[in-house]
Amino acid sequence: MAIEKFDETRSASCRFITGVDGEGKEEHMTRTISRFKVSSTLDDVYEVVIAVAGLYPYTPKNINLNERCELIEGM
Secondary structure (H helix, E strand, O other), X not given: OOEEEEEEXXXXXXXXXXXEOOOOOEEXXXXXXXXXXXXXXXXXXXXXXXXXXOOOOOEEEEEEEEEEEEEEEOX
């Protein structure tokens, strides 16, 4: 039997550098944007995250894409 994806979801997280502590280590904050359409291209997701990141006074460090789904046996 073939395995199929079910209930796919996408979200993207942006990690910001919010400052530096007394030991010189970066301090971070993460914000997540959920419910991207599964058909969204990587470029679209990146552009949305960068646009939202522009609303914060911090520097983005990295962006992570998270994809989740349930795997079920096809019938």
